[in-house]
Amino acid sequence: MATRTSRFLLGMVLLLTIALLLLGQSLWQQSRRDQTSSQFAITVTQTVLTNATAEPLIGNAHPDLLAEIDRNGLQGYVTYIVRQLGELQSLEAISGGSSGSWLPFSGQPATASYRISLQFAEQPATAELSLEQLNGNWLIRQFRIAADLLYE
Numbered sequence: 001m002a003t004r005t006s007r008f009l010l011g012m013v014l015l016l017t018i019a020l021l022l023l024g025q026s027l028w029q030q031s032r033r034d035q036t037s038s039q040f041a042i043t044v045t046q047t048v049l050t051n052a053t054a055e056p057l058i059g060n061a062h063p064d065l066l067a068e069i070d071r072n073g074l075q076g077y078v079t080y081i082v083r084q085l086g087e088l089q090s091l092e093a094i095s096g097g098s099s100g101s102w103l104p105f106s107g108q109p110a111t112a113s114y115r116i117s118l119q120f121a122e123q124p125a126t127a128e129l130s131l132e133q134l135n136g137n138w139l140i141r142q143f144r145i146a147a148d149l150l151y152e
Contacts, residue, residue, distance in 0.1 A: 033098040037112035037131055040138045041127045042094060045127045048143075049088040062132055062139040072079025081145050093117045100133070109133050112141055121151050 040060075047056045054074035060068075061074075069077070072148045082088075093116070101111030110133040127148035131138045 027125070029100070030114065033100055033110050033112070033133070037098045037110075037133070037138055038096070039115060039129075041096075041112070041114045041129045041131065042091060044140065044143075045118075046088070046091060048078055049082065049118070049145075051083040052078055054073055057140060057143055062134075062138050062141040064141055065139075067116065079129070081125075081150065084149055085123060085125055085145075085147055087120040088109075090120060091116055092119055092124075098131075113136070118145075120147070123147055125150075 096114035098112035112131040116127040131144035
């Protein structure tokens with residue numbers, strides 16, 4: 001009887017250890033996903049709006065974004081934003097995060113969504129980005145700048 005109880009307890013400890021290791025790995029993956037996706041969103045937004053070029057968008061665009069608007073359309077959009085709002089002064093704050101499967105190799109792509117508060121020469125604005133991770137790379141599904149001056 002004592003041997004049976006010992007095996008049961010050993011099995012339970014082993015299962016608990018495996019569960020804790022999987023949880024720890026999942027939390028680490030989520031933290032890393034948040035870190036890489038938010039840094040990507042900041043870098044692309046800052047580069048696009050500081051240099052008034054859509055190349056970072058085009059080079060990192062998800063196929064769905066390119067199906068919606070072509071290269072010339074993206075460049076025209078960026079040019080319009082900078083012409084209307086003036087020079088990008090600063091990125092003020094970022095909010096949002098990423099989500100993905102807790103199980104390794106689930107087959108589901110990770111996604112992320114961010115809102116970045118921006119200060120332009122003419123007025124504040126908000127960048128809204130939706131991202132999807134494919135083959136280890138973050139791709140831009142949506143890039144939109146919201147500001148009152150753009151819709152007057």
